[in-house]
Amino acid sequence: MSTQPIKLGKQRKSLFKDKVMQLLPDGGNLNACLTCGACASGCPATGLAGMDPRKFLRMASMGLDEEILKTEWVWNCTLCWRCLYVCPMKIDIPQLVYHARKSWPRDERPKGIRASCDMALKHETCSAMGASEEDFRFVVEDVLEEARANQPGWENLEAPINKSGAMYFLNQNSREPVTEPDEMVPLWKILHTVGADWTYATKGWGAENYCMFLADDENWERIVRIKAKAVDDLGCKYWVNTE
Amino acid sequence: MRKTYGDAYAEDLRFVARRVVGEENFIDMTPNRSNNYCCGGGGGALQAGYTEGRRHFGKLKTDQILATGAAYCIAPCHNCHSQIHDLSEHFKGGWHTVHLWTLICLSLGCLGENERAYLGPDLAEVGL
Ligand code: SF4
Numbered sequence: 001m002s003t004q005p006i007k008l009g010k011q012r013k014s015l016f017k018d019k020v021m022q023l024l025p026d027g028g029n030l031n032a033c034l035t036c037g038a039c040a041s042g043c044p045a046t047g048l049a050g051m052d053p054r055k056f057l058r059m060a061s062m063g064l065d066e067e068i069l070k071t072e073w074v075w076n077c078t079l080c081w082r083c084l085y086v087c088p089m090k091i092d093i094p095q096l097v098y099h100a101r102k103s104w105p106r107d108e109r110p111k112g113i114r115a116s117c118d119m120a121l122k123h124e125t126c127s128a129m130g131a132s133e134e135d136f137r138f139v140v141e142d143v144l145e146e147a148r149a150n151q152p153g154w155e156n157l158e159a160p161i162n163k164s165g166a167m168y169f170l171n172q173n174s175r176e177p178v179t180e181p182d183e184m185v186p187l188w189k190i191l192h193t194v195g196a197d198w199t200y201a202t203k204g205w206g207a208e209n210y211c212m213f214l215a216d217d218e219n220w221e222r223i224v225r226i227k228a229k230a231v232d233d234l235g236c237k238y239w240v241n242t243e
Numbered sequence: 244m245r246k247t248y249g250d251a252y253a254e255d256l257r258f259v260a261r262r263v264v265g266e267e268n269f270i271d272m273t274p275n276r277s278n279n280y281c282c283g284g285g286g287g288a289l290q291a292g293y294t295e296g297r298r299h300f301g302k303l304k305t306d307q308i309l310a311t312g313a314a315y316c317i318a319p320c321h322n323c324h325s326q327i328h329d330l331s332e333h334f335k336g337g338w339h340t341v342h343l344w345t346l347i348c349l350s351l352g353c354l355g356e357n358e359r360a361y362l363g364p365d366l367a368e369v370g371l
């Protein structure tokens with residue numbers, strides 16, 4: 001935990017925390033902190049950028065908005081909920097962090113996350129690595145054909161794409177089709193073995209959504225809607241996302 | 244699990260992990276289930292560019308894995324897999340990081356030759 005003293009000037013109002021409280025059910029309990037430190041002691045991000053979850057919340061309460069809206073710690077925190085889970089007062093620190101991320105001008109948020117979000121907006125595939133509908137179909141069919149031809153006993157292996165009415169609509173993280181396609185085959189074998197009625201789709205197949213991590217609500221929603229529409233258009237009953 | 248379906252759902256995956264590696268080979272880390280620590284790959288951290296901070300975050304997970312003495316760590320998702328794999332290399336942890344699908348197919352005897360990128364030499368040829 002950080003031992004740096006925090007200097008307070010004259011009484012400041014906590015505008016940021018109050019704003020976030022208005023958005024959360026029960027105000028995220030943000031005013032209920034007992035300062036017990038359970039959050040900070042189990043947070044792997046404690047100490048990074050001189051910050052920890054308790055300190056972040058206390059600073060928000062004390063109206064040190066400028067400091068907490070500036071700290072890069074909001075990008076070190078993974079929004080993992082460990083603090084919320086152990087907090088006796090169920091204080092939603094991750095939401096406070098999320099809204100602090102959101103307060104950063106979009107073009108000053110981490111470049112890597114932003115690029116992955118922007119890339120996903122390029123195609124209706126929602127792939128953060130920019131793989132197109134044709135790329136995906138080509139890779140899946142190619143890998144499937146090879147597995148069928150070279151692996152005895154798997155001549156009937158399937159990897160359906162755009163199969164209307166399938167029970168399960170399966171998303172796929174871009175990492176496999178783009179960088180290590182053979183890693184998809186074990187998954188197909190498992191689905192085949194259990195007799196699952198499933199399908200990939202050319203639209204909305206990308207499992208990842210970096211716009212969410214970027215705290216870009218509008219595009220986060222846009223991506224979820226594209227995917228949900230793809231599931232509906234195929235009439236699938238379950239949407240399986242592995243992320 | 245902590246953020247969505249909770250420990251009951253985690254128990255299903257733990258059941259699968261136990262079955263595919265065998266009860267005697269399953270080593271739990273401490274703390275576990277919803278008390279467990281995040282590995283540090285999520286929330287966009289792998290893409291955020293604060294590499295040093297990300298690895299510092301992952302030191303807790305590294306110590307947890309090393310304390311088990313296990314040769315393999317099963318990762319549930321892609322972010323975890325990338326992060327835990329990187330932690331093993333960076334901190335010279337020596338463990339292998341695998342996806343559950345790899346172990347399921349290995350235990351079913353159907354893991355193909357090209358599907359073994361993350362297995363160590365001890366398992367690389369098993370069942371071929
Ligand atoms: S665990 Fe909850 S009550 Fe305790 S210091 Fe953290 S936020 Fe406050």
Ligand code: SF4
Nearest residue numbers: 043077078080081083
């Ligand atoms: S959500 Fe953020 S602050 Fe809370 S335990 Fe996880 S990393 Fe720490």
